[in-house]
Amino acid sequence: MSRAADLTTAFFARPASWPLVLTGLLLAAWLIHRYGWLNPYQQQILMYVGIHIILTASLNLVNGYMGEFAVGHAAFMAVGAYVSSLITVRLFPFQAAPLLFPLALLVGSLAAGIVGLLVAFPSFRTRGDYLAIVTLALNMIVKSAIENLEVIGGPRGFLGMQRLTTLPWVVFWVISSLWLLRNFIYANLGRGVLAIREDEVAAELLGVDTRRVKLHAFILSASLAGLAGGLFAHVVQFITPRSFDIVRSTEILVMVYLGGIGSLAGSVIGATVYTVALEWLRFLGQWRMAIAPLLLVFLMILRPTGIMGLREFVAFIPREERNLRARLEALGRGRQGWPPAGEAGRVGPHGPA
Amino acid sequence: MALLELQGVSRRFGGLQAVADLTLQVPEGELTALIGPNGAGKTTVFNLITGVYRPTGGRILFDGQDLVGLPPAAIVQRGIARTFQSIRLFKGLTALENVRIAHFARVTYGPGAWLSRGRPFREEEEAILAASYQWLERFGLARYALEPAGSLPYGDQRRLEIARAMATRPRLLLLDEPAAGMNPAEVEALMELIRWLQASFQVTIFLIEHQMRMVMGLCQVVHVLDFGRLIASGTPDEVRRHPRVLEAYLGQGAGGS
Numbered sequence: 001m002s003r004a005a006d007l008t009t010a011f012f013a014r015p016a017s018w019p020l021v022l023t024g025l026l027l028a029a030w031l032i033h034r035y036g037w038l039n040p041y042q043q044q045i046l047m048y049v050g051i052h053i054i055l056t057a058s059l060n061l062v063n064g065y066m067g068e069f070a071v072g073h074a075a076f077m078a079v080g081a082y083v084s085s086l087i088t089v090r091l092f093p094f095q096a097a098p099l100l101f102p103l104a105l106l107v108g109s110l111a112a113g114i115v116g117l118l119v120a121f122p123s124f125r126t127r128g129d130y131l132a133i134v135t136l137a138l139n140m141i142v143k144s145a146i147e148n149l150e151v152i153g154g155p156r157g158f159l160g161m162q163r164l165t166t167l168p169w170v171v172f173w174v175i176s177s178l179w180l181l182r183n184f185i186y187a188n189l190g191r192g193v194l195a196i197r198e199d200e201v202a203a204e205l206l207g208v209d210t211r212r213v214k215l216h217a218f219i220l221s222a223s224l225a226g227l228a229g230g231l232f233a234h235v236v237q238f239i240t241p242r243s244f245d246i247v248r249s250t251e252i253l254v255m256v257y258l259g260g261i262g263s264l265a266g267s268v269i270g271a272t273v274y275t276v277a278l279e280w281l282r283f284l285g286q287w288r289m290a291i292a293p294l295l296l297v298f299l300m301i302l303r304p305t306g307i308m309g310l311r312e313f314v315a316f317i318p319r320e321e322r323n324l325r326a327r328l329e330a331l332g333r334g335r336q337g338w339p340p341a342g343e344a345g346r347v348g349p350h351g352p353a
Numbered sequence: 354m355a356l357l358e359l360q361g362v363s364r365r366f367g368g369l370q371a372v373a374d375l376t377l378q379v380p381e382g383e384l385t386a387l388i389g390p391n392g393a394g395k396t397t398v399f400n401l402i403t404g405v406y407r408p409t410g411g412r413i414l415f416d417g418q419d420l421v422g423l424p425p426a427a428i429v430q431r432g433i434a435r436t437f438q439s440i441r442l443f444k445g446l447t448a449l450e451n452v453r454i455a456h457f458a459r460v461t462y463g464p465g466a467w468l469s470r471g472r473p474f475r476e477e478e479e480a481i482l483a484a485s486y487q488w489l490e491r492f493g494l495a496r497y498a499l500e501p502a503g504s505l506p507y508g509d510q511r512r513l514e515i516a517r518a519m520a521t522r523p524r525l526l527l528l529d530e531p532a533a534g535m536n537p538a539e540v541e542a543l544m545e546l547i548r549w550l551q552a553s554f555q556v557t558i559f560l561i562e563h564q565m566r567m568v569m570g571l572c573q574v575v576h577v578l579d580f581g582r583l584i585a586s587g588t589p590d591e592v593r594r595h596p597r598v599l600e601a602y603l604g605q606g607a608g609g610s
Contacts, residue, residue, distance in 0.1 A: 205435060208426060
């Protein structure tokens with residue numbers, strides 16, 4: 001174990017560490033935004049990174065942690081983007097919009113969650129590839145539905161949003177989303193999610209209500225994608241159905257499998273690396289768009305679990321789960337069969353950390 | 354009093370009658386075995402009891418209540434747990450996690466609790482952790498608690514599967530060929546374990562077995578299945594001498610001698 005890793009572990013073992021880091025992050029984001037420490041272009045890239053982190057982590061819950069294969073996440077993003085934009089443009093008074101922005105995001109996210117529920121209900125009744133087909137279809141349906149709705153601009157798109165998404169807001173929503181996902185995963189429903197990935201039949205025969213688990217996971221995933229959509233719409237200030245086509249969905253898939261399935265740290269890494277890399281490759285012009293599908297193919301062949309692949313940074317594991325070894329030691333003190341054969345290393349509940 | 358009662362249970366897969374009009378009882382507190390040649394329909398019977406398949410006819414009564422039509426998870430909550438012929442552990446998860454998952458249906462905390470991870474959440478989780486660890490200790494698996502289940506030695510994987518099933522606190526434990534692939538010493542240890550389980554936890558055990566030795570040494574009552582039909586029931590000694598059983602195992606003509 002490297003010294004840096006040990007220091008990280010020691011740092012995050014202290015109860016006050018997380019609030020400190022998060023406050024620092026938020027403060028830094030606010031300072032950058034307020035005093036323009038980074039130019040608008042750089043800030044925009046950072047915002048895209050944050051939005052992509054939310055999208056990636058949300059899809060990772062279904063595809064990585066649960067082992068299903070949803071491919072149309074842009075559909076939920078579209079629902080969140082259009083609903084929140086309609087609210088801020090048509091419903092909110094212009095001056096009050098910045099204050100009410102979080103409300104619009106939450107309603108957009110809720111709408112995406114409801115669409116997620118409508119999709120999850122029929123598609124989880126059967127097994128296997130069905131979900132992939134249904135989500136792919138959903139992506140196309142949502143896109144053509146928007147194209148045919150003239151009230152919201154149809155194929156020409158929808159505009160008029162103020163640039164309400166700022167770096168501090170993005171940082172805030174990224175932190176909230178990851179926190180929500182972490183708490184979900186390291187609790188009873190999250191254990192159910194992992195059990196479904198490992199062996200659905202065995203899970204069901206141990207009393208795991210697999211339908212309830214899947215619904216929860218899918219709705220949570222869809223809502224977070226909707227939230228990301230709302231943030232996205234208020235950065236670019238102009239959305240069209242084409243912003244949420246299958247190419248966008250593919251990009252999210254690439255970020256999930258690049259960063260690593262079943263890992264929040266992997267989602268952060270995947271989203272960051274992909275977003276920044278794509279900016280660097282702007283000179284390639286249209287050819288840039290060929291990168292995502294190609295990358296997906298190569299990843300699936302060469303490293304199907306991604307960079308982090310089912311591993312997690314200690315910082316993303318709740319404290320109670322991080323010191324399992326110590327807790328077990330306390331439980332097993334004075335009984336036989338302890339200490340364990342292996343040396344005391346850092347171990348998370350899902351395997352080595 | 355029968356804890357489990359199958360009344361004329363049938364299951365047809367297309368043209369194949371996998372289980373035909375099966376009637377048998379599993380008395381509470383006893384060890385009952387289901388034996389039969391390969392393909393006799395033994396595992397199908399377990400799948401019918403646990404709700405993996407739905408019977409095409411008949412009733413399955415557990416403690417007097419009909420189980421037919423209930424989803425598997427609901428049947429587990431009624432108090433039936435099982436293991437599998439081919440081990441079905443969550444191989445990528447730790448041994449501890451395997452057992453913790455078995456507590457799924459018993460968790461009472463709601464979304465508010467897991468969101469905040471406050472005191473009620475932590476107390477319940479602590480209780481689950483302690484109970485899970487205790488199951489590992491009882492089965493001599495404590496030192497593997499944080500190892501991936503798939504990395505355990507074969508015999509220990511079998512035991513972990515039983516520990517995991519027991520963690521659902523069943524009244525009836527279904528063991529599907531628990532001794533498959535074990536050497537004689539391991540079979541001996543397994544028999545010891547099953548006796549200990551029955552004595553310590555008042556759990557009724559219904560087991561499918563191939564190895565006669567194990568059935569003979571353990572069970573009070575043995576049912577024999579062949580081509581989905583019950584061909585004999587009785588004590589191990591009775592069954593061993595039954596002409597139709599000999600015929601099923603050794604072929605036509607063997608029973609007549």
